[in-house]
Amino acid sequence: MKYRIRAGDIEHGGSASAKIKSELTRVGIDEFTARRAGIVSFEAEMNLIVYSDSGGTLSVRVEPDAVVVEARDKGPGIEDIDLAMTPGYSTAPEWATDLGFGAGMGLANIKKNSDGFEIESRIGEGTTIRCRLDRRENPRIDHQGGS
Amino acid sequence: MKLTEIVGQLSLDLFTPISDPGAAVTGGYSGDLLSHVLSSALPGNLWITIQHHANVVAVAQVTGLSAVLIVDGKRPNDGVREQARSSGVTLLGSTESAFEVAGRVRELLAAQR
Amino acid sequence: MRLDELAMTIEGETLVRGTRSDLQIEHAYAADLLSDVLSLAEGEDRTTLVTGMINPQVMRMAEILSIAAVIVVRGKLPPQSMVEYAQELGIPLLATRKTLFETCGLMFAHGVSPCQTKPVHDMRDHQ
Numbered sequence: 284m285k286y287r288i289r290a291g292d293i294e295h296g297g298s299a300s301a302k303i304k305s306e307l308t309r310v311g312i313d314e315f316t317a318r319r320a321g322i323v324s325f326e327a328e329m330n331l332i333v334y335s336d337s338g339g340t341l342s343v344r345v346e347p348d349a350v351v352v353e354a355r356d357k358g359p360g361i362e363d364i365d366l367a368m369t370p371g372y373s374t375a376p377e378w379a380t381d382l383g384f385g386a387g388m389g390l391a392n393i394k395k396n397s398d399g400f401e402i403e404s405r406i407g408e409g410t411t412i413r414c415r416l417d418r419r420e421n422p423r424i425d426h427q428g429g430s
Numbered sequence: 431m432k433l434t435e436i437v438g439q440l441s442l443d444l445f446t447p448i449s450d451p452g453a454a455v456t457g458g459y460s461g462d463l464l465s466h467v468l469s470s471a472l473p474g475n476l477w478i479t480i481q482h483h484a485n486v487v488a489v490a491q492v493t494g495l496s497a498v499l500i501v502d503g504k505r506p507n508d509g510v511r512e513q514a515r516s517s518g519v520t521l522l523g524s525t526e527s528a529f530e531v532a533g534r535v536r537e538l539l540a541a542q543r
Numbered sequence: 544m545r546l547d548e549l550a551m552t553i554e555g556e557t558l559v560r561g562t563r564s565d566l567q568i569e570h571a572y573a574a575d576l577l578s579d580v581l582s583l584a585e586g587e588d589r590t591t592l593v594t595g596m597i598n599p600q601v602m603r604m605a606e607i608l609s610i611a612a613v614i615v616v617r618g619k620l621p622p623q624s625m626v627e628y629a630q631e632l633g634i635p636l637l638a639t640r641k642t643l644f645e646t647c648g649l650m651f652a653h654g655v656s657p658c659q660t661k662p663v664h665d666m667r668d669h670q
Binding site for chain 3: 457458459460461462463466470478480481502526527528529530532533534535536537540
């Protein structure tokens with residue numbers, strides 16, 4: 284699955300991620316992993332919308348043992364990755380915070396919800412994040428009950 | 431109900447000293463949107479929020495709130511605490527969620543009537 | 544509590560009933576900041592979101608997080624697109640004039656408990 288995300292397109296923010304999650308569920312990915320993939324995609328999608336110069340791509344690949352989510356943009360790049368990963372650190376513009384976004388939890392949430400997380404970024408060139416989410420055998424293994 | 435009583439009953443953290451120990455809490459306000467606090471919260475209200483940056487202090491001061499109660503274990507940094515202290519704004523904390531804190535505060539306020 | 548009881552308690556209008564007739568509202572999470580809602584990752588499927596936000600992200604997040612029900616407070620009117628989305632998902636959508644504080648307070652008083660979440664430690668914890 285591959286989606287093109289437009290910078291500043293708040294109106295559609297999260298729609299790609301919702302589709303990703305429902306598609307993963309449809310093809311039989313366990314609920315726990317599908318949900319985490321949805322969250323990772325959502326945060327990555329919102330980051331592309333709020334911070335990228337010209338948007339980017341959000342893609343998801345299903346492998347036998349894992350779901351891989353990748354988000355890529357061509358700018359502006361992150362100056363200090365460690366700082367950007369710190370919960371609570373935010374460079375969000377006012378139009379984003381007015382809508383309840385940009386609280387500085389995005390990258391930290393992505394990492395928290397991934398089993399493997401990589402991020403590369405260069406100023407002026409762009410940022411790529413790659414997340415591996417290991418699939419669980421039992422669809423309900425990380426839940427109590429449910430319907 | 432006095433702010434000090436609420437602090438005691440809920441074992442809240444004090445990020446600043448209580449600036450007016452005799453202050454009565456007029457009600458509770460929950461929410462994270464600063465513009466809404468400005469338009470809707472009443473003087474003397476106890477503001478329950480997850481926000482903990484410098485703007486929170488300014489909003490609390492302008493609105494005349496009795497205190498800001500920061501939830502989910504979030505902690506304001508030293509700069510924010512200092513700003514609160516010098517503006518006479520009281521910052522409190524709880525490790526519980528916004529939902530629970532609102533529930534408990536309302537329980538206390540309701541018992542007073 | 545059941546959906547009908549909840550609606551009465553918070554003097555809310557049930558805009559979407561949802562598909563589960565046996566739904567019990569057991570846990571709730573209150574937030575305006577959507578990024579905080581995402582920390583519900585470790586919560587349960589029976590979580591009800593209580594919020595003053597009515598932007599398109601709310602229902603998209605409800606889908607991703609498998610939220611059980613959504614309550615909009617402060618007299619905000621969920622747009623038609625939000626109502627339709629809730630219908631598609633088959634989850635209840637309620638709206639009340641009451642404030643977030645009052646709504647949470649009433650739900651809490653009627654036995655709805657908070658969610659279990661493990662928020663990521665904030666940077667300021669380390670200062």
